[in-house]
Amino acid sequence: MTKPDTDLIIAGGGLAGATLALAVARMVPSLRVTVVEAFPLSPDALPESYQPSYDARSTALAWGSRLIFEELGLWRRLAEHATPIHHIHVSDRGHFGVTRLHASEHGQEALGYVADNRWMGLCLMRELLETGVQWQAPAEVTDMTPIPDGVRVELTTGDNGTREMTAHCLVVADGGRSGLREKLGFQPSHHSYGQNALIANVSTSDSHGFSAFERFTDAGPMALLPHGSPARAGHQSALVWTLTDKALAEVLELSDDDKCRRLQERFGWRLGRFTRIGTCHHYPLTLTTVDEPVRPGVALVGNAAHALHPVAGQGFNLALRGLMTLVEQFRLATEQGKSIGDLDVLRRYQSLHRRDWQQTVRFSDSLVRLFGQSMPPIIAARDAGLVGLDLLPGAKRWFASKAMGLGGRRAVIGRPGKLDREVTRNE
Ligand SMILES: Cc1cc2nc3c(=O)[nH]c(=O)nc-3n(C[C@H](O)[C@H](O)[C@H](O)COP(=O)(O)OP(=O)(O)OC[C@H]3O[C@@H](n4cnc5c(N)ncnc54)[C@H](O)[C@@H]3O)c2cc1C
Known part of the structure; x- marks a missing residue:
């Protein structure tokens, strides 16, 4: 092909x-990049300052991220x-199993x-302003045709126009919902958990003390993550509450006070009394994977x-490791004139990232399945497992490395003009 409009879309x-x-x-x-985004969102139209909102959605970032x-x-x-997050507390509601992780124990x-x-979006946009990345928004990628040595991409733009690049x-x-x-012929496999994640910020009478709580209940897992000031432990946590369709419909009908009461019943008193709940958002939970991406x-x-499933807060952390693997392959290809x-370049990315995504999917999926069981022998085994995690340093280190987005293999992430630095990556 003659010189394409850009290197990467x-x-x-x-x-x-x-x-x-x-x-x-x-x-x-050296690569020219164009981002096509459906929302009218662009680095050129950033707010002057950031005011944290009580109702903002948040993401747990692992240490590796x-x-x-x-x-x-x-x-x-x-x-x-x-x-x-200085501490993580994992428990099984109504049963004796508990495990605790402390950052200090892991140095x-x-x-x-x-x-x-x-x-995060604002920080990314501000940083992107200082790069040569081109931004097309609002615009949508609608189709793609392979051409020699590349692709021809069709876009619709905000004014209902169309364009090819x-x-x-x-x-x-695109997040997988568009x-x-x-349309491009990939075949994802979907598994519905028959559950939804209800997301909201909550206030509690006790301070979170920079602790995150993972609580497995017979109705599904819930997580409370410390939220608010990075400097002073406050009283606000980010809630991820998994609920069946029926339970979700019931909870959404409740007044805020009754939502807090229902939450108190499910979570208990480790953070004192629930005093406020913010705007609730909910998402159906599905495990979607593409074997050949x-x-x-x-x-x-x-x-x-x-x-x-968001139970272990792994989705974006996994994505981030995958992105770094892909960019590393782009760097090597560019150096080699490919x-x-x-x-071959993209397959190398796929094979390097495969073990990580398979293990991470297995880890979060088995937590959901294991703790979704109500059969007494399974409850006993998983509670023994939680106690074992707490008592066995090796098992606890393994669990902590998963939570922190770290893992077995050491990978080198390179950056031009800088000595390559070793970063431990979860593979
Ligand atoms: C309830 C919940 C809680 C979570 N908590 C955590 C957590 O604590 N930690 C963690 O690591 N992960 C978590 N995750 C996962 C995390 O949110 C996702 O991994 C992350 O948001 C994925 O981002 P994305 O950019 O792939 O997709 P999205 O955020 O969906 O972004 C896709 C973008 O593509 C645009 N778009 C769509 N179609 C087109 C098109 N045709 N052309 C151009 N643009 C298009 C959209 O406008 C959108 O901006 C959670 C997920 C859920 C549902």
């Missing part, structure tokens, strides 16, 4: 797409509003962090490739 400027754009700009600056954001030069900014400042999605590679980061993945000139990332859309 990213369909979707959500957390995964925007982070990928920044990582490419930082690690392979902090290392990646440091690598991308984003962490210093992000840390201004990222609440540290770390924190096990992870909680950051508002809006704040050529590139060496299209990365699909249908683009299916690459084609010549096309790769899937983020939720478009894998959408997990096209970044070359199938």
Whole structure:
């Protein structure tokens, strides 16, 4: 093909797409990147200042994700509003099993962090302003045709216009709900958990003390993550509450006071009394995976490739590790004079990331299945497992490494102009 319009088109400027754009700009600056985003969202139209909102949705970032954001030069900014998790408390409601993880036991400042999605988006956008990444919004990628040495991508733009762009590679980061993945012929497998995640911020009479709570109940898991000031342990936590369709409908009908009472029954008193609940959002929970997330000139990332149950807060953390693996392959391809859309390049990304995503999916999926069981021998075994985790240092280290997004293999993430640095990655 003659010189394409750009080197890389990213369909979707959500957390995964925007982070990928920044990582490419930082690690392979010779590549020209265009992000196509359906929402009218752009680095040129940023608010002057950030005011945290009580109702903001947030994400638990593992310690390993902090290392990646440091690598991308984003962490210093992000840390201004990222609440540290110093302790994780895992329990099984109505049963004796409990395990506790403490950052200090693992020689770390924190096990992870909680950051508002809006704040992460703002930090990414501010950082992107300083790069040469092009932004098309509002616009949607609607189709793609393979052409020699690349792809031709069709876009619809905000004014109902259409446009074509050529590139060496299209990365699909559309979150998996737009249908683009299916339109391009990928075959995801879906497993519905028959549950929904209800998300809200809550206030409690006791301070969270920078503790995150994972509580497994007979009706499904719930998590409370420390939220608010990074410097002073406050009284606000981010709730992720899994509920069946029927239970969700009931809870949504309740007044805020009754929601707090219902939550108190389910969670107990470890944080004192629930005094306030903010705006509730809910999402149906499905495990979606794509076994073959690459084609010549096309790769899937983020939720478009894998959408997990949020119980262990792994989805975006997994996506982030995948993005870094992909960018590393783009860097090597560029150095070797290969096209970044070359199938060998994309297959290498797929094979390097495969073990990580398979293990992470298995970890979060088995937590949901194991703790969803009501048969007494299984309850006894899982509670013994939680106690065992608490008592056996090796098992506890393994569990902590999963929670922190760290793991077995050491991977090298390179950055031009800088000595390659070792970052432990969960594979
Ligand atoms: C309830 C809940 C709680 C979670 N908590 C955690 C957590 O604590 N920790 C964690 O690691 N992960 C968590 N996750 C997972 C995390 O939210 C996702 O992994 C992450 O948001 C994925 O981002 P994404 O960019 O892939 O998709 P999205 O955030 O869905 O972004 C997709 C973007 O693509 C755009 N788009 C769509 N179609 C098109 C198109 N055709 N063309 C152009 N643009 C398009 C959309 O406008 C959107 O901006 C949670 C998920 C849920 C549901």
